[in-house]
Amino acid sequence: MKKKLCMLLALLLVVTTLGACGNGAAPASTASASASGGNPTDKTPIKVAVAGPLTGNYSEYGIGFDAACKIMVDKWNKDGGINGRPIELLSYDEKSSTEEGLAIAQLLCGEDNFYGVVGHFSASMAVGTLYTEERVPLISASSSSAGFTGQGDCCFRLNATISTETMGMLECAKTAGKTKLGVVYLNNDWGRNAYDNLKTLLQEKGNEDWEIVDAEEIAGGDMDYNAVISNLNAAGAETAIMFCYYDSVVPFTIKARTVMPDLNIVCGVNCYNDTFLKVGGKDVEGCMAPSVFAAVSDDPDVKYFVDEYKARTTQVPSSLTAQAYDAMGVLLTAIAENNGELDKEAILKSIQNNDYKGVTGSCSFSENRDATRNFSPMVVSNGQWIYY
Amino acid sequence: MALLEAKGITKKFGGLVAVDKLSFEVKQGEIVSIIGPNGAGKTTVFNMITGIYEIDEGEIVFDNKVISNKSPIYIVEAGISRTFQNIRLFKQMRVIENVMVGTHIKTNYNFFDALFRTKRFRNEERKATQKAIDILESIDLGDYINDYANNLPYGLQRRLEIARAIATGAKLLILDEPAAGMNPQESENLLNFIRSLQAKGYTILIIEHDMNVVMNISDRIYVMDYGKRIANGTPSEIASNPDVIKAYLGDASEILEEDDAV
Amino acid sequence: MFVEQLINGLAIGTIYALVAVGYSLVFGILRLVNFTHSSVYTLGAFMVYVGVEYLHLNIFLAILFSLVTTGFAGVMIDKMGLEPLRKKGASKISAMITTIGLSYIIINCLNIAFGSQIIRFPDLFNYGTFKLLGATIAWQQVIIGAVALILLVALSIFINRTRIGLAMRAVQQEPSAAAINGINVNMIISLTFFLGAASAAIAGTLIASYNQYLRSSMGDIVGLKAFAAAVLGGIGSLPGSVLGGLIIGVSESMAVYKLGGSYIDMVAFSLLFLVLLIRPYGILGRKGSTKV
Ligand SMILES: Nc1ncnc2c1ncn2[C@@H]1O[C@H](COP(=O)(O)OP(=O)(O)O)[C@@H](O)[C@H]1O
Numbered sequence: 030m031k032k033k034l035c036m037l038l039a040l041l042l043v044v045t046t047l048g049a050c051g052n053g054a055a056p057a058s059t060a061s062a063s064a065s066g067g068n069p070t071d072k073t074p075i076k077v078a079v080a081g082p083l084t085g086n087y088s089e090y091g092i093g094f095d096a097a098c099k100i101m102v103d104k105w106n107k108d109g110g111i112n113g114r115p116i117e118l119l120s121y122d123e124k125s126s127t128e129e130g131l132a133i134a135q136l137l138c139g140e141d142n143f144y145g146v147v148g149h150f151s152a153s154m155a156v157g158t159l160y161t162e163e164r165v166p167l168i169s170a171s172s173s174s175a176g177f178t179g180q181g182d183c184c185f186r187l188n189a190t191i192s193t194e195t196m197g198m199l200e201c202a203k204t205a206g207k208t209k210l211g212v213v214y215l216n217n218d219w220g221r222n223a224y225d226n227l228k229t230l231l232q233e234k235g236n237e238d239w240e241i242v243d244a245e246e247i248a249g250g251d252m253d254y255n256a257v258i259s260n261l262n263a264a265g266a267e268t269a270i271m272f273c274y275y276d277s278v279v280p281f282t283i284k285a286r287t288v289m290p291d292l293n294i295v296c297g298v299n300c301y302n303d304t305f306l307k308v309g310g311k312d313v314e315g316c317m318a319p320s321v322f323a324a325v326s327d328d329p330d331v332k333y334f335v336d337e338y339k340a341r342t343t344q345v346p347s348s349l350t351a352q353a354y355d356a357m358g359v360l361l362t363a364i365a366e367n368n369g370e371l372d373k374e375a376i377l378k379s380i381q382n383n384d385y386k387g388v389t390g391s392c393s394f395s396e397n398r399d400a401t402r403n404f405s406p407m408v409v410s411n412g413q414w415i416y417y
Numbered sequence: 418m419a420l421l422e423a424k425g426i427t428k429k430f431g432g433l434v435a436v437d438k439l440s441f442e443v444k445q446g447e448i449v450s451i452i453g454p455n456g457a458g459k460t461t462v463f464n465m466i467t468g469i470y471e472i473d474e475g476e477i478v479f480d481n482k483v484i485s486n487k488s489p490i491y492i493v494e495a496g497i498s499r500t501f502q503n504i505r506l507f508k509q510m511r512v513i514e515n516v517m518v519g520t521h522i523k524t525n526y527n528f529f530d531a532l533f534r535t536k537r538f539r540n541e542e543r544k545a546t547q548k549a550i551d552i553l554e555s556i557d558l559g560d561y562i563n564d565y566a567n568n569l570p571y572g573l574q575r576r577l578e579i580a581r582a583i584a585t586g587a588k589l590l591i592l593d594e595p596a597a598g599m600n601p602q603e604s605e606n607l608l609n610f611i612r613s614l615q616a617k618g619y620t621i622l623i624i625e626h627d628m629n630v631v632m633n634i635s636d637r638i639y640v641m642d643y644g645k646r647i648a649n650g651t652p653s654e655i656a657s658n659p660d661v662i663k664a665y666l667g668d669a670s671e672i673l674e675e676d677d678a679v
Numbered sequence: 680m681f682v683e684q685l686i687n688g689l690a691i692g693t694i695y696a697l698v699a700v701g702y703s704l705v706f707g708i709l710r711l712v713n714f715t716h717s718s719v720y721t722l723g724a725f726m727v728y729v730g731v732e733y734l735h736l737n738i739f740l741a742i743l744f745s746l747v748t749t750g751f752a753g754v755m756i757d758k759m760g761l762e763p764l765r766k767k768g769a770s771k772i773s774a775m776i777t778t779i780g781l782s783y784i785i786i787n788c789l790n791i792a793f794g795s796q797i798i799r800f801p802d803l804f805n806y807g808t809f810k811l812l813g814a815t816i817a818w819q820q821v822i823i824g825a826v827a828l829i830l831l832v833a834l835s836i837f838i839n840r841t842r843i844g845l846a847m848r849a850v851q852q853e854p855s856a857a858a859i860n861g862i863n864v865n866m867i868i869s870l871t872f873f874l875g876a877a878s879a880a881i882a883g884t885l886i887a888s889y890n891q892y893l894r895s896s897m898g899d900i901v902g903l904k905a906f907a908a909a910v911l912g913g914i915g916s917l918p919g920s921v922l923g924g925l926i927i928g929v930s931e932s933m934a935v936y937k938l939g940g941s942y943i944d945m946v947a948f949s950l951l952f953l954v955l956l957i958r959p960y961g962i963l964g965r966k967g968s969t970k971v
């Protein structure tokens with residue numbers, strides 16, 4: 030009851046903001062009128078959406094999702110849309126806020142001719158139930174919380190679970206031959222969860238290949254990392270396993286370079302992005318991360334995506350951005366597979382059973398709706414992420 | 418010719434006319450008192466003279482310059498300085514620093530001189546310090562130079578406030594109830610002190626409730642009630658003015674008798 | 680390890696102190712918590728960045744440029760935002776809310792101009808590390824601590840040994856008496872804002888160079904901690920602010936050492952809370968006169 034009320038209020042807030050600031054928060058649509066073929070009588074656009082933080086602390090993620098989904102939708106529209114109908118992409122700003130994300134989900138559930146969402150970032154764990162109730166497919170390109178797909182059978186995850194990603198990070202440490210781990214994790218759910226997960230993984234493995242010599246819980250962001258680094262140094266850590274966002278990894282790395290020049294820094298896939306490279310500069314040279322996507326690959330699909338993305342944003346797409354691109358690909362393919370039959374259950378089934386090959390590799394889902402992801406260790410060299 | 422002249426000055430607070438077309442003058446070298454019941458508007462007059470309040474009507478002339486509605490700095494530079502009814506010393510400063518604030522207007526060194534303690538800094542500093550010491554010694558505060566103002570006995574705090582006023586180089590000192598809260602011995606000392614200031618050439622305008630002080634040191638007295646001037650004259654004229662006695666000096670007869678006895 | 684953490688704490692503590700002094704100066708004179716201070720700190724660092732990156736100044740000229748522009752911005756905050764309120768006799772609360780609002784405006788402008796992401800900042804004093812009693816100490820920590828300390832000493836000399844400092848203290852203790860003793864109170868208030876802003880600019884620059892990056896949110900936490908340091912030491916008292924800054928800096932690094940990094944933000948405020956229970960006016964604070 031209380032929850033419903035909150036949602037209603039949030040909705041009201043969004044609606045009033047929409048009214049107040051004109052097109053400030055309104056969805057930007059990229060419909061193309063050049064659709065041809067198929068059923069000539071029905072030109073109603075097929076709507077899909079991308080939601081992510083376009084402003085606020087995590088805006089670089091949302092902006093990436095947004096651009097990637099636009100590239101995918103434009104590609105489809107250039108090829109004639111689906112069944113002759115143009116695809117319209119609704120793009121929403123989650124503003125790095127759970128409440129805002131929830132309000133957007135409410136709005137989307139009220140859309141006509143609407144068939145699925147790629148994204149959500151801050152609100153991933155709050156919107157799943159709602160979309161499931163409304164039978165709207167939600168494909169997350171970034172969520173790694175264990176419970177995400179458990180919210181309902183409309184929630185798909187085209188991202189590694191924490192365990193898979195953590196295994197990828199451990200492999201990075203092992204590849205580099207530095208297995209005495211100092212774990213640095215954020216003091217939020219995600220960070221703690223990741224650390225617990227790491228401990229469990231090592232117990233399963235019998236602690237043979239790696240050893241945790243120190244673990245540091247941090248507040249992250251603009252803090253003084255020297256004290257933490259002193260601890261790692263004293264504990265004799267060889268590799269820092271970073272369960273935090275790039276805005277902590279970069280400051281940490283800069284500081285660590287002075288006191289612990291030999292420290293191997295392994296970050297999560299969220300650091301596989303251009304901003305990390307740009308602000309990190311020479312200091313992040315040698316940082317490692319597991320990735321399912323390599324912008325340096327010469328696969329033609331990857332090249333098309335990377336070139337198009339660079340042309341539009343002047344940046345190299347990140348790993349999560351590439352997953353958003355594939356997520357939109359999976360969604361549109363599933364909609365197209367059901368020729369004219371825009372039946373929600375059928376689309377959900379198609380997503381579940383897809384054999385889509387994207388820029389991040391195979392996108393097929395397990396019965397728990399988690400995609401299997403194959404990580405390769407990557408390293409920063411000469412200002413780009415390359416295979417280790 | 419008058420050193421200070423107020424011509425029909427008025428101050429209103431909303432509907433209340435605190436000072437109502439008041440005129441008075443103070444001649445060079447005089448001690449003039451303003452008396453009147455509480456709330457008569459005396460302190461307001463002082464605030465008007467020293468630029469703390471703007472005035473609504475009239476004009477104040479000091480040393481041939483119009484000083485009404487000028488800033489407090491302009492007025493102190495013109496040569497007027499004051500004390501407050503409730504002492505307003507810089508309590509967490511030393512006695513000598515309090516006095517040096519008064520001499521603040523005239524200094525001639527910059528921050529770097531101070532930082533590196535240059536010769537110029539030391540010279541200026543020595544001159545200013547010496548001047549402050551001289552003032553303090555001349556009013557018998559020489560023994561307290563390094564004490565914190567806060568720690569002085571009450572009577573000496575009043576005296577220090579006057580010293581600070583003197584340090585600005587003022588010609589006219591205006592004192593708001595300097596004897597308030599003093600015991601008879603302290604107010605006797607104060608009386609002598611004020612007389613000695615007059616002897617040094619200072620002109621003094623004073624608000625005072627202590628009739629012993631007022632009647633003994635004033636050359637002339639103005640009496641205010643409800644913002645208006647109701648009488649003026651020498652102490653003996655005022656003491657025998659029936660209006661004054663009615664309005665204010667109901668219990669003054671015994672003081673006057675005492676005065677006669679001296 | 681202990682020595683290392685002590686140095687970590689002292690280095691960051693002197694920065695807190697330098698920022699805390701700005702809170703104290705303005706509070707001393709206006710009895711007002713100036714919440715623009717943390718954004719002025721950020722602005723100071725950005726002005727150095729502007730000097731280097733856009734005006735192509737060398738770093739020392741850029742710092743000078745920042746001192747002047749940021750100091751001037753501090754003065755403008757008072758002249759445009761606060762002085763009109765004082766003239767109208769507005770309450771302290773309205774003045775405080777105004778400073779909060781202005782702070783948001785400044786940060787928002789920085790966001791619009793430079794974005795909210797990390798921007799690299801030149802490392803002014805990276806001379807590597809040295810060993811002391813078995814501890815690894817970065818030279819930059821020593822230099823930052825020293826620069827901040829020298830500034831604090833200079834500021835203290837300025838306030839306690841010069842006539843202008845005397846005037847500042849006079850305005851602080853009895854503004855009306857200061858005015859009738861020939862002190863230009865508005866000038867002193869402007870000067871105080873200038874000094875506060877300029878010392879914040881230096882602190883911001885030191886931190887940006889220490890961390891080698893800046894961003895518009897960099898003042899949020901530091902501002903709060905420095906405010907805590909000022910209150911802890913006794914707001915209005917300069918030595919108090921320095922002491923408060925050092926205590927918070929060291930206790931933070933000790934917290935990381937003994938308890939773990941996530942306690943870093945809690946320590947400052949827990950300490951503040953405890954000290955205020957015992958000494959409500961802070962360690963060196965006095966029950967100051969609140970007359971205005
Ligand atoms: N700042 C002010 N605002 C409003 N009323 C004032 C102010 N200052 C004085 N008054 C009023 O003006 C009248 C005269 O006050 P004051 O000059 O202090 O009297 P006195 O010094 O003769 O006792 C009183 O009624 C007082 O309440």
Ligand SMILES: [Mg+2]
Nearest residue numbers: 459460461502
């Ligand atoms: Mg009075």
